[in-house]
Amino acid sequence: MTAIPRVLSIAGTDPTGGAGVQADLKSIGALGGYGMAVVTALVAQNTRGVRDVHVPPVAFLGAQLDAVSDDVRIDAVKIGMLQSAEIIGTVREWLARVRPPVVVLDPVMVATSGDRLLDPAAEDELRALCAEADLVTPNLAELAVLTGRPAATTWEHAVDDARALVQASGTTVLLKGGHLAGAACPDAIVGPDGVHELAGRRVDTRHTHGTGCSLSSAMATLRAAGASWPDALKRAKEWLTGALVHADALHVGTGNGPVDHFHELRRAQGAAGSWSQRAWDASADVRAQVDAGRFVGGLGDGSLPREVFLRYLAQDALYLGEYSRVLARASTLAPTAQEQVFWARSAESAIVEERRLHETHVESAASVPEPQMLAYTNHLHASGASYGELVAALLPCFWLYTDLGTRLAARRHDGHPYDDWLALYGDPAFAEATARAIEIADAAAREAGPRERARMNAAFARSMAHELEFFEAPARPALVDG
Structure with missing residues (x-):
């Protein structure tokens, strides 16, 4: 373990920067490591495909490896595509001499088209290398080649294949569900101690070039920094999901473009001077x-009276019905297709949450709109005259809840009476949606003139005031007729 992990990538190149050693170095840096690279092949490729490959003499590969390890203490190694049995043998011999603390193998064996990239002798050598790696990160097609089984079409089948590779090699496997059909995108650490599954969602983008390279190098970096494999996967998946969410904004190439490796850094650098941060x-x-x-304090420590929480939920269920309509209005006003989709999906999520609240906590017949709920929703509807003002009015309902959910999540414990609420707003997926809403608001502010930005400021401030009232009202005595 080291404060700044020194991570060596052994892989081919991608001159457009989305995959290979270029993606590895970006990923290592984005996760807090110091990246180094030994090149196995020079690849002429872009976002539309590979044009040519030049493989230097194997002796030069050995010279590169020795040059690094003779001078630098290596904390982790990530291995990408190795084009031949001779190259794999050279890497194996170097690993046996140097014995890096962490070795992550991304066994690149099958092209996106389904074509096999290695000859049988190289595949056998790569299977042997699996036994010398601490973590192997195949996609489903590569997992099938390594195990000699048909490619998995279900998650259960994939888990069985990963267990077979673990048993055969003694390694640990990062099982990736991205190539399975459906909206879910699970991943898992499969090792001798069992299966540690992590749920995920599929990001709607075609810009996924280099995700395998990026994830494996991220895992090497996080493990070298002291994380367990399951904890490293959780952090790496959070980061990579954000990189996919922000990929469309890069506009690199005309084919399947790269992910945004530095989206977290870019957001942090721009936050201090952004409209949203101000x-x-x-x-x-x-x-x-x-x-x-009283409400938030009691919610965090679990002391909030149940009747107060239910009164809040009853109003929240009514609020979400109107809120979904305002989100749909934002979708119709949005200037880009991506923003239209974001607001439409947010509206759908609000409707789903409203239904869940009614089914699990609230009797709809007993839910009567109270003044604070009507005031808030009337404000949101009134803000729909312009896109920037409407986005600014909507933003606090994302940001404030993410802020509370993230901070209060630390107070969750077994038996906490409001654990489901804390889990909902502490969910990384909700934090990602909030980050996207912030980006959209900042983009709208950049396009707006001084008067429009002033209306955005006022709309945001009014929504924050309504949020305060929405939290405080349920803890006050209810009004009774006569």
Whole structure:
């Protein structure tokens, strides 16, 4: 373990920067490591495909490996495509001499088209290399080649294949479900101690070039920094999902483009001077009042009276019905297809959550709109005259809840009476949606003139004030007729 892991990538190149050693170096840097690279092949490729490959003499590969290890203490090695049995043998001999603490193997064996990339002798040598790696990260087609089985078409079949590779080689397998059909995108660490599964969602983008390279090098970096394999997968998956979410904004190439490796850094660098950050900072007093209020305090430690929580949920269910209509309005006003899809999906999620609240907690017949709910939704509807103002009005319902959910998640424990609420708003998927809403709001602010930005500021501030009232009202005595 080291504070700044020194991670060596052994792989081919991609001159467009989306895959190979270029993607590895970006991934290592994005996850806090220091990246180094030994090149196995020079590849002439772009986002539309490979044009030519030049493989230097194997002796030069050995010279590169020795040059690094003779001078630098290596904390982890990530191995990508190795084109021949001779190349694989050279890497295996070097690993046996140097014995790096962490070895992650991405066994590149099958092209996206389904074509086999290695001859049988090289495949056998690569199977032997699996036994010398700490983690192997095949896709489903490569897993089938390594195990000699048909390619898995279900998650259960894939888990069985991964177990077979673990048993045959003694290694640990990162099982990736991205090539399975459906909206879900699970991954798992499969090792001698069992299966550690991590749920995920599929990101709607065609820009996935280099995801395998990026994930494997991220895992090597995180493991070298001291994380367990399951914890490394959780962090790497969160980062890679965000990289896929932001991939469309890169506009690199005309084919299947790369992911945005530095989306977290870019967001952090731009946050201090962004419209959204200024609006958020201006709401500090209101947010402090939310934190100090009876509702949020009781929600965090579990002391909130049940009747107060149910009263809040009843109003929240009504709110979400109107909120979904406002989100649908944002979708019709959005200037790009990507933003239209984002708001439409957010509207659908609000409707689903409203239904869940009614089914699990709230009797709809007893839910009567209260003044704070009507005031908030009336404000949202009134903000729909322009796209920027509407987006600014919607943003607090993303951001404030993500902020609370993330901070209160640390107070979750077995038997916490409101654990489902804390889990919902502490979910990384909701945090990703919030990050996207922030980006959209900042883009709208950049396009807006001074008057429009002033209306955005006012809309954001009013929504924050309504959020405070929405939290506080349920803890007050209910009004009774006569």
